[in-house]
Amino acid sequence: MTGLELDNISVWLNGQQILYDVSMSIKKGECVALLGPSGCGKTTTLRTIAGFIHPQSGDVRVAGKSCIGLAPNKRNMGLVFQDYALFPHMTVAQNVAYGLRMRKQTGPESDKLVKQFLEMVQLDHVGDRLPENLSGGQKQRVALARALVIKPDILLLDEPLGALDRKLRDQMQVELKQLQKQLGVTTIIVTHDQEEALSLADRVAVMFSGAIWEIGSPQALYDMPRHRDVMDFLGGSNLFNCCVTDVDDENATLSGPGGFQTVLKRGDLTLNEDVLVGIRPEHLSISIPNEADADKAPTLRGLVHETVYKGTLMEILIKTHDDHMFRASVSPRSISQAQITSGNPISLVLEKDYIRVFKS
């Protein structure tokens, strides 16, 4: 059953095209994140779904019914704004009750509903407070309760965790996910923070320059991205040029900087083709040159350039003799100080399964 469908949405604003044929199909109860850098059109997409922007072409369908001509107040969508947009002159309870009030639901039943949703976000004790006396995390939860109490068809969240500090963010991530699953409401989250997208969503749609480039489960997108920009955006990556130095019917051999060489399934690679190879820092491990290189694991050789201690990981920057910089993330417990002294020769072993090849 479809919850929400975007069908070739194109939007022009101020004479510029912002969205190019954006299409997406979301199942009922699914949580999808629109992820991308600022200016990629994700907020525009959200506002088009909500009805504040009228697309020049394309359709927005909720449960199969088009809502293109409908004004925002007729779409029954719950919107949580980046700055929460709580009404400053109303109490928390009045804020949450607002949507019900607009639907002519007042009285003891709606009061009960308001209380129920405030309890759901653990804020039933601040019902009489004004927004200015709430913390950031509390405001966010009130905004959520306000959007959810009206039993919306779609829940739209604009950078929901952006303004919160680290610890609060981690906590809210869990709470948000639980709430979404518990209520089973179709949800779209707009964010530029890949960690937020990967942790909250069932599927992630990566957007650049007004179009959706890839859409898939967080794991699929992270481990096996099909575009180098998607790989680059979703996490750290090492990207380097390689050349196809040998081919046969099944396999192709790639050669690159620092003595890197590996044999992969050929696919549609041709001899002497230049490709871009990507591997994430956490899929590189350390071995020192004087260990036996008997295994066929693809290896890079170079000198330790710099190390950065980050608590849970150690980041090591390695420079190959042909001036290429690589970044590896390893657990601090797996190496010794001696191994990573600046200037030491070092070998990096790439986990073959996670090597990604992109055509130039």
Next chain:
Amino acid sequence: MQTSKAPTKNSFNYAVSITAWLALIFLLAPVLLTAIVSFNSSFFIEFPPKAFSFKWYWNIANIAAIGQSTLISLSIAFVAALLCTTLAIAAALAIARYHFPGKVLMTAFLLSPITMPMVAVGIALIQFFILIGTAFTWYSLLIGHMVLVIAYPIRTLLASLTLMNPSLEEASLSLGASKFMAFWTVTLPQLKPGLISGFLFAFLISFDNYPISVFLVRGGLTTMPIEIFNYIAQNLDPTPAAFSTLYVIIVSLIIAFAERRYRIISYSIK
């Protein structure tokens, strides 16, 4: 708001502080000295004051047509401020929330009455009213005052609207409010400081006006500033001092109250 600790002591800062305090004394001096004169029993304005007396305050009642003129001034000011504030809400909404061609020009036009010489407005209006035959009526005086003050609530409301968080209106729409309900339940309460300060300014400016009124009145239709002015021109006693002091006290109370209740001042200085 930026509050800072004491700035460094040097000659520049010293000069600035001294000038500022002297300027503030300059601002206050006439009012305070007038108050002193108002309690002085002597007939002429003279310093130092001789004896304390309330008599000039009682004498205010003897100013010609003081009751009627004050009534007219009050009614005109109140109705003008009310009507102008209402018109201003609509206009400010249109300017702040819609984009249409010629918006800048339109805004400049709507705010232009402030920069017009008041004598020009008075002259233009009396000629016009004579032309259409409604000169020297209460209604023509009202219209004159409305033209005078309309720009003030527009200004304060425009400031309030632009300062307001636009997401609030969108939030209310997304929650199911119609455009009107969104305005009534969310926008309007946010505009309270702008509304109150706009109304107050319109009222006070209308109440105090002389140049426009003097062209539009005749005979029984007169305003308080005109009668006070005439009294000053024709008499030497310090009754106007008592009147002034009374006026300043009342205005101060009104403004202090409005600031306390609606925070109009701290709101408009952002």
Next chain:
Amino acid sequence: MNPHIPTIRDPITEITFWSRFGGAFCLLSPLLLFLAFFYVVPFANLIQESFRLTSLDGQVSDSLTLHQYIKTLSSSRIARVMERTFSMSVLTVVITLLLSYPIALLMIRIKSTPRTIILLVIFISLASSLIVRNYGWVVVLSDKGALNAFLQAIGLIQEPLRMMYSKVAIVIALVHFSIPSMVLPIYGSLLRQPRSLTEASLSLGGNSWQTFRKITLPLSLPGVFGGTVLTFALSMSAYVTPLMLGSPSSSMISQVAAEQLLVQLNFPYGSAIIVTLTVLTFILVAFYATILRRVFRADV
């Protein structure tokens, strides 16, 4: 999905003028109607009136002529009054600025309670009747007024100084009237300057005066512009103040225009004078804005 080939389609403009501007139109029309009828039309009437002649029996002629304007521009009395009005206005603006800017600076620096008190004083000044404030200066500047009494008491003068009914009294009162409307815009624009700018300048070695001259002042020019233009416009068109505190030899242009209308009942001539004043003020303000923009590269 290859995102590198975006399809460009012609935007379908189904949005009509009415659906986009209809709301604004409805909201603005009452006010626009009111102003059109009671603001634009009267002024248009005033302007056309200024192109007419009055015959000796008070009848206004039917033909249009530049006679009144020629009369205005060639009258030496008018020229004198214009020049006097202009010089008094400029003097007022300069003195007001020199007194108001320090007040604004002081308000930025002091704690919030004294600041609120000063703000209240300024607002109350702004809201006080003009006649009240001018009368206050009558009290101060009269022969037996406060200032003379003070100067005599400290032995500076023997005989009271004649200060009333002069250009000096008018300028003092105009300055007093204009300070609040000069302080507020400057204060507003000073508030918008982040304190870190001043601190950066001081940490780089600038002293207070240099910091003010090179950082604070240039950035506050929009506020200064707003305040000075308003003060200038109000001073040029001043009527009540010179009426109360001046004499025929210190009359300002609004008085001359009003006199033509109220006393001489020469509507066309009075209209021409007032139109000339308005146009002149407008030109001077535009000129001033251009200078500020070009010379100081200000954002006005």
